[in-house]
Amino acid sequence: MSTHPELARRLGTVDAVVIGLGSMIGAGVFAAFTPAAQAAGSGLLVGLAVAAFVAYCNATSSAQLAAAYPTSGGTYIYGRERLGPWPGFLAGWGFVVGKTASSAAMAMTFAAYAAPPGWERPVAIAAVVLLVAVNYRGVSRTAGLARIIVAAVLAALTIAVAAVWAGGAASPGDVPGGGLLAHGWYGILQSAGLLFFAFAGYARIATLGEEVKDPRRTIPRTILLALAIAAAVYAIVGVTLLAALGPDGVASTSAPLADAVVAGGWAWAAPVVRVGAALASLGALLALVAGLGRTTLAMAREGDLPHWLAAIHPRFQVPHRAELALGAVICVIIAVADLRGAIAFSSFGVLVYYLVANLAAFTQSGADRRYPKVLQVLGALACVVLVATLPLAAVLVGLVIFAAGAAYRMARLRRRA
Template sequence: MSIAPALTRRLGTFDAVVIGLGSMIGAGVFAAFTPAAQAAGSGLLIGLAIAACVAYANATSSAQLAAAYPTSGGTYIYGRERLGPWPGFLAGWGFVVGKVASSAAMAMTFAAYAAPAGWERPVAIAAVALLVAVNYRGVSRTAALARIIVGAVLAALTIAIAAVWAGSGGHPGGSSNSSFLGSGLFSHGWYGILQSAGLLFFAFAGYARIATLGEEVKNPRRTIPRAILLALAIAGAIYAVVGVSLLVALGPDGVASTAAPLTTAVTAGGWSWAGPVVKVGAALASLGALLALVAGLGRTSLAMAREGDFPHYFAAIHPKFAVPHRAELALGAAIIVIIMFADLRGAIGFSSFGVLVYYLVANISAFTQSGADRRYPKVLQLLGAAACVLLVATLPLEAVLAGLVMFAVGILYRTVRLRRRASRS
């Protein structure tokens, strides 16, 4: 139970969709197609379709659960309510620890685009401080900034896509269909396609951020499911257009050989002036994803503190701004410390592991619902759960090991906390 006034329902469907889009159309849309092309060639298009199906299955689970439990915390709460305290804790722990690391990485990604050489860490720290300050002032301010960022990112993507197609003359690969498809959709085999599906799934899996804000959405039983599916549909369409456009401009080998495929594609198309626009879009996309992450982390930590899995001190809600201010300030400080002493952009595989556990718990939780709470067929939850397990198998071994260590630390932490609580009673 909160030690201050409850969170206020201020977000409508449009604001919830925008926050979801800000989570999904992050830096991934500017960079994720490179490793996807390396894994699958032009088969990344099949991988994208698989990722969209997996995301839809997981999204329906989140939507169904959010309608029944419209409170802060997302899958942490759903797991506790449907499966028990331990599954809920594992989902919440994986989300908070993994996404704190992801937030540091996203801040450094923003700084890589926006900061002069040598100033990356100070700029990344300033970005985190700014976004924590915006979140501190209330969820309405968060939504307002998200609208600005998402609008600017969509404008940059529109310019980039126009440049690609203008440069190609409307012909795949600029010349022939063979360059567009490379050696064929299945040239890298099904394992490569599944790898690309995993990479692309993580790039637009931020729709769950809407569910973590469930306590601040108006008419949540109607708004949250609608916002989740709308945001996913829009993001999926954007990723499909970008993926096809990149293959049109560069072919699969060209996409696989550049770390900034959209910038390369725009430059190759002859609109060199649009290159800086794409870079600004990528920087803003990173900022938008970071904004949504900070908001989601604060609400999940609030829920965990209310239930005693985090210190109750973090369950406080600001009496004026109606935000979990202590949790947000602590998380912001943790992200800044990580930025100061480490660069996790290449070492956050355990975050992917944590995301899969998070959605696995969500799918199993939704599978247990019945009666008036059931909105979607159970087969979707089975598909989502099976896909989570399958995608774990495509993760690099070091990511799996790091994820297991992360959860082992969490289990130890909660065990010690429960024993201390029991000794006091």
């Protein structure tokens, strides 16, 4: 790896935590509770706890691996180093394909809140162009914008929660609904799979490992800290929504927080929630573009993607070709498709990514081992279980996409031979 030009280490602890929070406290906190309530009713709180535990298992694996391999690429690099080129490739491919689709969905979500009718696609494309330009100017600019967005989103969430409880809309007795287990464990696990998607942003810290100061100390600490903050925010919002709307009310609306605010009598706060949702989508998109660029850089360095994508800008110290190429692909997807249903496919790719991370961390020993192996075993098993709860169509599409990636790599290996 030392033969490649390296990225500059400019991110401190606070910057890394903010980028992780920007990925986790994104549009999901404004929308993910609706499908979770449809699957599990008030049992979504159990699903949230399951998702948080699975995320914790996976986060400890990512933290342990990132401390040993503080370079760009995240689980793509960990899989290659610990398990071999093919597992690493499958992890990287799942991340790049799944998160590219997720980036387009985040841009469209932003446009749904911020654009006038009929202008959704142009506004979404403009958002992608703007955030790619921010990333192009350097990771410090990315972290600076992430701080602003995270602060604004947390402020909007605080106002929303205060509106519900202070406005008299909250009824704690409505939280259990018909019972936490009324929809059965399958529904709870399905809600966990949907809510896990919202937690998955902590991996963005690991993918930026080559740009973090003192990575062996900073990365493990920031991953777990960002995850803990995000879990607390999601728990508060989940309880608030159930107390204001009840399980059926949460399941029947596409904007549960806005409806909860209106129910509380603070109608003036509803636009604030919409602005918060738009900013949350931008924050998630900003972190996604940064993480995608670094994983693409790592795959290009190893020849698993075209080598010209491995270039690093001499002034801004970013993988500029990778980010420009990904930005173009995201814009094309926005122009030709509606990706609101892409969350299940993206979850498929993310869960495969973390499955490889858990298996890779399981092989570590000695000074590199920071957490018990049982956490990696539980994390790997949970990834498989949550994949099994995803809609069948998403699983089938995911398998086809992974097969196409494998065929692409085999063709490159044959040409190289």
